[in-house]
Amino acid sequence: EEDSEDRVISEVSVGVPTGVEEEEDDHMEFCRVCKDGGELLCCDTCTSSYHIHCLNPPLPEIPNGEWLCPRCMCPTIKGRVQKILHWRWGEPPPPIPVPPPPDAPPDAPPPPPMKGRAEREFFVKLANQSYWHCTWITELQLEIFHSVMYRNYQRKTDMDEPPSLDYGSGEDENGVGKSEKRRAKDPQYALLEDKYYKYGIKPEWMIIQRIINHSVDKKGMYHYLVKWKDLTYDQCTWEGDNMDIPDFEIHKAGYWRHRDTILKDDMDKPRKMMIKDGEGEEGSPASPLTDPTIKYDEQPDFVTATGGTLHLYQLEGLNWLRFSWAQGTxxxxxxxxxxxxxxxxxxxxxxxxxxxxxxxxxxxxxxxxxxxxxxxxxxxxxxxxxxxxxxxxxxxxxxxxxxxxxxxxxxxxxxxxxxxxxxxxxxxxxxxxxxxxxxxxxxxxxxxxxxxxxxxxxxxxxxxxxxxxxxxxxxxxxxxxxxxxxxxxxxxxxxxxxxxxxxxxxxxxxxxxxxxxxxxxxxxxxxxxxxxxxxxxxxxxxxxVFKNMPAKTELIVRVELSPMQKKYYKLILTKNFEALNSKGGGNQVSLLNIMMDLKKCCNHPYLFPVASMEAQKSPSGAYEGSALTKASGKLMLLQKMLRKLKEQGHRVLVFSQMTKMLDLLEDFLDHEGYKYERIDGGITGALRQEAIDRFNAPGACQFCFLLSTRAGGLGINLATADTVIIFDSDWNPHNDIQAFSRAHRIGQANKVMIYRFVTRASVEERITQVAKRKMMLTHLVVRPGLGSKAGSMTKQELDDILKFGTEELFKDEGEVEDEGNVIHYDSTAIERLLDRSQDDTDDSDVQNMNEYLSSFKVAQYMVREEDKVRSSVQWSLFPPLKCKSLYYGSDTSC
CATH class of the missing domain: 3.40.50.10810 (Tandem AAA-ATPase domain)
Structure with a gap:
């Protein structure tokens, strides 16, 4: 009784008798849990104090003897926490029985036990240990040993409702979860999902990619440095020889076999037995077996053994490379x-x-x-x-x-x-x-x-x-x-x-x-x-090399500026009047800047901060879909095209040079209700490949793939799509060719349609014509053909590009627009545009000689513009322009 009473700090006394010194006590004068004062239970080894009803489970009475608080009794964590993966509500501790009061009658029912509270548990990854060693720790452990990490996590996370569990990638066409199917077929997967995967650990992070080193401790035990799939090398971990990991024995044998192949060094008997049985790496012969100048008539056995088959032209390429290597060329x-x-x-x-x-x-x-x-x-x-x-x-x-x-x-x-x-x-x-x-x-x-x-x-x-x-x-x-x-x-x-x-x-x-x-x-x-x-x-x-490869047809689709785009186009030109009207057309840098602004305007006015700030937005921060679409002539056309393409079961790649334009396209696709993937220069290799794999997966629900022209043009196979829309052309036409080659490549089963959006009577229209000239040099040098000398772009060319279309743009506001000049896309025009029975780009021998130039075809239904004289704009910068035809080619004069 005395011990327990000594441990209690009573409520603050009103007075202390004179001459009696108050014993100094360092214990907290408030409860560590609820922060209130009152009668508190003090820990015998630290300064913490608690109400007995605030403990978990609550204590029915003050305990006798030495008492240690929960913090002092908290077990240490077996390692340093690297990151928190998940949290959940744990099971409450078992209830504590309450002794009957001394004056209770013998037949009185026992008082109800003191029930504990459910507390949070955290699933954590430990530093320098693999995901196989992830473990659950208590909230108290995290608070004591990693207080900063705990506070940061609290700030960023909803601490009332646990995060949702991750059960894999969606459902199949029958509405059955893919995870459920896998669990039914593979009990091992079900166990791992329950223990690891559903808490945010990817299965790949627990699969050994290879063993990269070994060590032996003082007891003669082997340890292996493991590189894990989809994780970088700085996340390699040491694992004991007896660790139970799937395929660990296979990878250990592979490690020792490779070491033996390269070094031919001595190893102990267990290691020799490990590599003796089973298939594995084969080394290179000690001396040459063949003459590389002799051609392969059929693919060699070591290629056939991989299960792959080379095309005849690839075998020819192999023979040429081997011969060149032998010749030192x-x-x-x-x-x-x-x-x-x-x-x-x-x-x-x-x-x-x-x-x-x-x-x-x-x-x-x-x-x-x-x-x-x-x-x-x-x-x-x-x-x-x-x-x-x-x-x-x-x-x-x-x-x-x-x-x-x-x-x-x-x-x-x-x-x-x-x-x-x-x-x-x-x-x-x-x-x-x-x-x-x-x-x-x-x-x-x-x-x-x-x-x-x-x-x-x-x-x-x-x-x-x-x-x-x-x-x-x-x-x-x-x-x-x-x-x-x-x-x-x-x-x-x-x-x-x-x-x-x-x-x-x-x-x-x-x-x-x-x-x-x-x-x-x-x-x-x-x-x-x-x-x-x-x-x-x-x-x-x-x-x-592929006479039977599905054909491709490329069409230039001319699009009108929306009223909002015309407004901004005029503003850009008038704002930069001095640079444009200076002798010689201004310096090249300023002209290029103006051209970039005009190209932005041709894409979407929301690319300018002023228009973006004024734009209607939804509560989520996305642009309001209807206004977003109407602000751009290209988006209005894209909306009509995608609806038809979706109905017809096609899949679409959309390329743009501008990542901000891809942001707008995301809002547009969200508004239209289409599922999509995206790749731009800011998306890393691993995430990039995951997006490609999702899009190419059998039965994938993604309808569109958004790509930046340059980031999406390298080493990407998207042959599951058969429609390419180039939202804005790249100044370098080779980048556009690389882009649409993502779809028109080996593995493509359907005809590929390529639609290049070009804003009529704008810088885009002239850029497209200049880009064609850049392609001429390629065909003169690496393929036979005719053409004219090509050179780098001059200031005069830039000046010419910026002038293009301005006369029509700046005509009197009151003048009624001639309907014959304006392009309208009704449902009939859209159907003709999407008609895949149109002539293929690759028809004739002449077209075969010129991949880029011959592929430019203009949609045949476009309205022909008649010759006519217009009133001249007063600026000397803008002379009258005439276009005899809407068709691009050698007969076009502008």
Whole structure:
């Protein structure tokens, strides 16, 4: 009794007798739970105080003897919490029986027990441990040991209602959850979902990708450093030999087998037994088995063993690459988009390895967005290759260098890249990396002797002043292979830089090269250039190799400006009158800025801050759908087209140069009720590939895919779509070709329709015409054909573009518009526009010779504009303009 009374702090006393010192007590004078005062129970080891009814479960009376509060009794967490994944309400503690009062009659019923409260539990991932070690901890544990993390989580999360559980990706066509089907078929999956997946852990994060290192502790126990699927290298974790993880034994055997293949070192008996049985990696023969100059008449056995089949033209490409390698001729594989340059390259490298010509290593440098696709293709076509993807932040790259470059211990550890030991044995066969890291981590990478360099999207090398170009020239490389679907984009100088990178000894005089081919339109010079390129370049078009490939038709769809767009178009021109009207048309930079504003206006006025602020918005912050659509001529047409396309069962890719335009298109699609995916430059490789996989999945419900023209043009296969809408044309026409090649490629089963929106009588219309000229040079250099000299855009061209259409725009406001000039799209016109029986772009031999120019066809139903004289605008900047025809082509005069 005395002990329990000593532990209680009574309510504050009114007075203390004189001469009696009050004993000093450091305990809290309020309850730690409810923050109120009163009669409190004090902890014997800390300063905490509690009401007995605030404890969980509540205490019926003050306990005897030493009493420790919940905080002092709280068990420690087995590790440091890295992040909180989920929370839930836990089961309340068992009730505490209440003793009967002393004066209670013997037959009185016992008082009800003191019931506890349900408290929150948190599912957490522990630092430096895999998702297999995720665990539930109490709210008190989190508050005590990770108070800052706990407070931050409280601020961002609803702490009254637990987050919804994640049961996988939706339902099938019968309304049955995909997770339910999987659970019924796979009990192991059901267990893992109940324990991990439904709390936000992706199944891939618990699947071993590979084991990258091992260690042995003092007790002789083995531990393995595991790289997990879809997680970066900085999230690798050490796992004990006896850890129960699916396929752990298979991956351990694979690790030791690869080590044995590369090092041929001694290992203990258990490790030897581990690699003795079962299939696995096969090494490269000690000496060459074949002559690479001899052609394959049919695909080799090591390709057939993968389950893949090469097309005949791909086998021809393989033979050409092998022959060129044997001759020491560095090459450019310039096949058109969609013909499988990646596959041909991988099989070429694999053939050198499997036939004993070289063990590597091979360096593949590609855009970051395509590296996941490279990984998948290597896994499919070269299963015996050990491929390392060298990307990620400094921490990830440091782990790769320390564990994946060699089997030796590194000279130095840390985030800074260091040279490898000269005698170090390289662990990998192929290193996949981005352009940027070739420059950033050159110290480590250039200390390796590379058997072959592959540069994907090699037009990055078109500028010999770029860091990428200069740093690669410092690497030790035996053979170079460049991949590009657009070997020539703007001028001969870019082609020279590619050839200079390939063979600097032969191509080292830029001025002489340009002078020699100054008049590229002459037949003799074209032939000479073809002869020069012949040994180095192979280029095939889809029309050359797939006579039975579904055709494509490209139509230019001319669209009117909406009233709101006309208002802003005029404002831009009048605001910039001085720059436009200055002698010589103003400087090039200011003209380009004006042109960009006009292009924005042609897309949507909401791209300007003023219009965006004034626009109607829904409570969610999205633009009001009806007003959003009516503000843009293109959106009004798109609305009509998509409704018909949806009815007909087609799927659509929509490309725009502007990511903000994609934001508006998202609001538009939400308003129309269409499901969609999106990719732009800000979406990383993993998220990008997930979006592509969702769209390409059988029975996918997504109707549209929004893509930025440049980000969506690299290494993406969207052949499940058969309609492409280019919302705004890229200044570089090659980027548009790359874009619509996402759909018109191997695997496409339907005819592809390409609709290029062009705003009538605007900068867009003139840009489209100028873009056609840029394509001429490509066909003169890499394909036979006729054409005129192409050059870079001048200020005069810019001036001409900005003038285009302004006379009609600035006519008197009171003048009644001539209905013959305005394009209307009624339901009949939309049906004719979407008619897939129209002539194919790829019909004739002449069209086959010119991929881009011949593909431009104008919708045949457009109203023809008659010649007429208009009143001149008073500005000297805008002379009268005439257009004899709405059709583009050599007969058009504007």
């Amino acid at each position: 560095d090459t450019i594989l310039a096949d058109e988009m969609g013909l499988g340059k990646t596959i041909q390259t991988i099989v070429f490298l694999y053939s050198l390895f499997k036939e004993g010509h070289t063990k590597g290593p091979f360096l593949v440098s590609a855009p970051l967005s395509t590296i996941i696709n490279w990984e998948r293709e290597f896994e499919m076509w070269a299963p015996d290759f050990y491929v390392v993807t060298y990307t990620g932040d400094k921490d990830s790259r440091a782990i790769i260098r320390e564990n994946e470059f060699t089997f030796d211990d590194p000279i130095k550890t840390g985030k800074k890249a260091f040279r490898l030991r000269r005698e170090a044995t390289i662990k990998f066969h192929v290193l996949l990396t981005s352009y940027e890291l070739v420059t950033i981590d050159q110290t480590a990478l250039k200390s390796i002797d590379w058997a072959c360099l592959v540069v994907d999207e090699a037009h990055r090398l078109k500028n010999n002043q770029s860091k990428f170009f200069r740093r690669l020239n410092d690497y030790k490389i035996d053979y170079k292979l460049l991949l590009t679907g657009t070997p020539l984009q703007n001028n001969l100088e870019e082609l020279f830089h590619l050839l200079n990178f390939l063979t600097p000894n032969r191509f080292n005089n830029l001025e002489g090269f340009l002078e020699e081919f100054a008049d590229i339109s002459k037949e003799d010079q074209i032939k000479k250039l073809h002869d020069l390129l012949g040994p180095h370049m192979l280029r095939r078009l889809k029309a050359d």
